[in-house]
Amino acid sequence: MQYTLKKSLGQHFLHDENICRKIAECIEIEKAAQLLEVGPGAGALTKYLMKFPDTNFKAVELDDEKVTYLTETYPDIKGKIIHEDFLKIEPPFEGSFMVVGNFPYNISSQILFKVVEWKAQVPVLVGMFQKEVAKRIAAVPGNKDYGILSVLTSAFYDTEYLFDVSPGSFNPPPKVMSGVIKMRIRKDVPEMKSEMHFRLLVKTAFNQRRKMLRNAVKPMFDAAFLEDEIFNKRAEQLTIDQFAALTFKMLQK
Numbered sequence: 232m233q234y235t236l237k238k239s240l241g242q243h244f245l246h247d248e249n250i251c252r253k254i255a256e257c258i259e260i261e262k263a264a265q266l267l268e269v270g271p272g273a274g275a276l277t278k279y280l281m282k283f284p285d286t287n288f289k290a291v292e293l294d295d296e297k298v299t300y301l302t303e304t305y306p307d308i309k310g311k312i313i314h315e316d317f318l319k320i321e322p323p324f325e326g327s328f329m330v331v332g333n334f335p336y337n338i339s340s341q342i343l344f345k346v347v348e349w350k351a352q353v354p355v356l357v358g359m360f361q362k363e364v365a366k367r368i369a370a371v372p373g374n375k376d377y378g379i380l381s382v383l384t385s386a387f388y389d390t391e392y393l394f395d396v397s398p399g400s401f402n403p404p405p406k407v408m409s410g411v412i413k414m415r416i417r418k419d420v421p422e423m424k425s426e427m428h429f430r431l432l433v434k435t436a437f438n439q440r441r442k443m444l445r446n447a448v449k450p451m452f453d454a455a456f457l458e459d460e461i462f463n464k465r466a467e468q469l470t471i472d473q474f475a476a477l478t479f480k481m482l483q484k
C-alpha cells in the first residue's frame with residue numbers, strides 16, 4: 232500500500248536509516264518497560280521500537296491512511312496503535328512510560344506541554360523537533376533562545392541536545408534543520424506556589440520580554456515589592472529558580 236503526505240498534519244517522514252538507528256539506540260539504552268511513540272507515520276522508527284525486548288510498546292497516530300499502512304506493513308503492530316489525536320488522549324499506560332517520536336512540527340510545542348502535564352508518569356522523552364524549537368527547549372538564561380518553552384519545560388526536565396538531522400533525511404525535505412533531544416525528569420524541581428502561578432508568571436513576563444520585568448508583570452505584585460532589584464532585569468535574565476521563588480510573592484489569584 233502507498234500513502235500520501237499530508238501537509239495539514241505537518242508530515243515529514245524520516246527515511247535515513249542511519250538516523251533511525253541512531254535515535255533508536257538513544258531510546259533503547261533507557262530500557263523503558265513501557266514506550267509510547269507519537270506520530271509513527273510510515274513506521275521508520277516504529278520497526279525498531281517494536282523489537283525492543285521486554286517493552287510494552289504503543290503508538291498513537293491520527294491519520295487513517297497511516298494506521299492502515301502500518302497495520303498492513305507491520306502486522307505485529309496490530310492492537311498496539313491508538314488511532315486518536317495525541318493532544319486529546321489520556322495517558323495510555325498505568326505507571327511510568329517513555330515518550331518518543333519524530334514529532335509533527337506544527338504541534339511539537341503542544342506535544343511537549345502535554346508531556347509536561349504527564350510528568351508524574353513520563354520520566355524520559357526522546358524526540359525530534361525543528362532545530363530552532365529544540366534549541367529553545369534546551370536554552371539557558373541569557374541565551375537569545377531562552378523563553379517560555381525553555382522555562383516551562385526546564386522547571387521539570389533536564390534537557391540534552393543530542394544531534395542535528397539534515398533536511399535530506401526526510402521525505403519531503405523540510406526547509407529547516409531538525410534536532411534530537413533527550414529530556415529527563417528533574418529530581419530537584421524548584422518549589423513554587425503552584426504550577427498555575429508559575430505558568431502565568433512566565434508567560435506574562437516573556438510576552439513583553441524586551442521590557443524590564445517590573446513593567447511586564449506590574450499587576451501581579453504589590454507596588455512595594457516591585458521596588459526589589461530583581462525587577463530591573465528582563466525575563467530572559469531570570470533563572471528558573473528565580474521565577475519559581477517569585478510565585479510566592481504574587482498577589483492572590
